[in-house]
Amino acid sequence: MALLVGRHVNKIDRKGRVSVPKSFRDALNADGFAGVFAYPSFKYAAIDACGEAFMKRLSGGVAGLDYFSDEQDDLALIILENADRLPFDTEGRIVLPGELMEHANLAEKAMFVGRGAQFRIWDPQDYERHRHQAFERARSRGATLKLPSEGEG
Amino acid sequence: MALLVGRHVNKIDRKGRVSVPKSFRDALNADGFAGVFAYPSFKYAAIDACGEAFMKRLSGGVAGLDYFSDEQDDLALIILENADRLPFDTEGRIVLPGELMEHANLAEKAMFVGRGAQFRIWDPQDYERHRHQAFERARSRGATLKLPSEGEG
DNA sequence: TGGGTTTTCATGGGCGTCAATGGTTCACGA
DNA sequence: TCGTGAACCATTGACGCCCATGAAAACCCA
Numbered sequence: 032m033a034l035l036v037g038r039h040v041n042k043i044d045r046k047g048r049v050s051v052p053k054s055f056r057d058a059l060n061a062d063g064f065a066g067v068f069a070y071p072s073f074k075y076a077a078i079d080a081c082g083e084a085f086m087k088r089l090s091g092g093v094a095g096l097d098y099f100s101d102e103q104d105d106l107a108l109i110i111l112e113n114a115d116r117l118p119f120d121t122e123g124r125i126v127l128p129g130e131l132m133e134h135a136n137l138a139e140k141a142m143f144v145g146r147g148a149q150f151r152i153w154d155p156q157d158y159e160r161h162r163h164q165a166f167e168r169a170r171s172r173g174a175t176l177k178l179p180s181e182g183e184g
Numbered sequence: 185m186a187l188l189v190g191r192h193v194n195k196i197d198r199k200g201r202v203s204v205p206k207s208f209r210d211a212l213n214a215d216g217f218a219g220v221f222a223y224p225s226f227k228y229a230a231i232d233a234c235g236e237a238f239m240k241r242l243s244g245g246v247a248g249l250d251y252f253s254d255e256q257d258d259l260a261l262i263i264l265e266n267a268d269r270l271p272f273d274t275e276g277r278i279v280l281p282g283e284l285m286e287h288a289n290l291a292e293k294a295m296f297v298g299r300g301a302q303f304r305i306w307d308p309q310d311y312e313r314h315r316h317q318a319f320e321r322a323r324s325r326g327a328t329l330k331l332p333s334e335g336e337g
Numbered sequence: 338t339g340g341g342t343t344t345t346c347a348t349g350g351g352c353g354t355c356a357a358t359g360g361t362t363c364a365c366g367a
Numbered sequence: 368t369c370g371t372g373a374a375c376c377a378t379t380g381a382c383g384c385c386c387a388t389g390a391a392a393a394c395c396c397a
Contacts, residue, residue: 034236034243036221036267042358046372050357054269121374122357144265147243162265169259170226195348199382203347274384275347 033058035145040155048124049141056123066118070110071134078135078152186211188298193308201277202294209276219271223263224287231288231305
C-alpha cells in the first residue's frame with residue numbers, strides 16, 4: 032500500500048462527518064474495503080485507524096505472535112472489540128462515533144496524521160502539544176537513528 | 185539511486201513553489217514516486233528530504249516496533265509523522281508547506297544541498313553560516329577521515 | 338577557439354479541475 | 368409518522384496543469 036504520510040486538518044460538520052484526505056482514501060481503497068477501521072489509541076487521546084489489510088493482520092492468530100507478546104495479546108483483543116468499521120460516503124467522508132470522538136477529545140476539527148501503514152486522528156491542538164513534546168525530547172537527548180540497511184526496508 | 189550532490193539556490197515564488205534542481209529530480213523520479221518526502225530536521229533549522237525508497241525504509245523499520253515505543257522509536261515516529269509528500273508539478277516544482285518554511289526560516293530563496301541519498305533545504309544565508317562553522321570546527325580539531333579502500337564502495 | 342545557434346532549465350502567471358464542505362432530499366426501519 | 372442515516376447536489380477555494388518568457392548552458396561549425 033502507498034505510504035500514509037502528512038498531516039491534514041479537516042472539519043467535522045454538525046452531523047459528525049469528516050472528509051478523509053484524498054491521498055489516504057486512495058491508499059485505503061486499494062486495500063479492499065472502501066473505508067477505515069478505527070479504534071481508540073490506548074496510549075494517547077487519539078484514534079488509531081488503518082485499512083482492511085492491516086486489520087486482518089491484527090485479527091489473524093499470526094498477528095498476535097508477530098506483533099504482540101502474551102500480555103499484548105489482550106491488547107489485540109481490546110483493539111478488535113473496540114474497532115469500528117467506518118465506510119466512506121459518496122464524498123469520501125466517514126462518520127465518527129461519539130465514543131471515539133470523546134476518547135480523542137474531538138470537537139470542530141480532526142487532524143489526520145499519517146504513520147506509514149496506519150494513521151491517527153487527533154484534535155489539532157492536542158497533537159501540536161504531543162508533537163512538540165516528542166520533538167523536544169528527541170532533541171534534548173541528541174537522538175540519533177540507525178537506519179535499516181538498504182534493501183532491507 | 186544516483187547520488188545527490190552539489191548546492192543549488194532556487195527562488196520561491198509567491199505561490200510557495202520552488203524548482204527542484206534537475207539533477208535531483210532525475211534521481212528521485214527513478215525512485216517510484218515523482219516527488220519528494222520532506223520533514224523538518226530536528227537538529228537544524230532546515231528541511232530534510234528524500235525519495236520514496238528511503239522513506240519506506242523508515243516506515244518499515246518503525247512498523248515492527250509499533251505500540252512499544254522506546255525512546256529511539258519516538259524519533260522514527262517523529263520523522264514519519266512530520267513528513268510531507270510533495271509531488272512535482274509539470275515543471276518539476278514542489279510547494280513547500282508553510283510549517284516547513286517557518287521551521288527552515290525560508291523566505292525568498294531555497295538552497296538544495298545534496299547529501300548522497302538525501303538532501304537538505306536551507307535558507308542560503310543560514311547555510312553559509314552553518315557551513316562556515318562546520319568548516320572551522322573541523323579545522324580546529326584537525327579532523328581527518330579514513331576512506332574505505334577503493335572497491336569497497 | 339570564438340562566435341553564433343539551439344536546447345534545456347528556471348520562473349511567472351492564468352485558468353480549469355477537483356477536493357472539501359454544507360445543505361437538502363430520499364429511503365428505510367422503528 | 369417520525370427519526371436516523373445515507374445518497375444527491377451545489378458551492379468555493381485551493382491546487383495542479385498549461386503556456387509563455389528569460390536566462391544560461393551545451394552544442395556546433397567555421
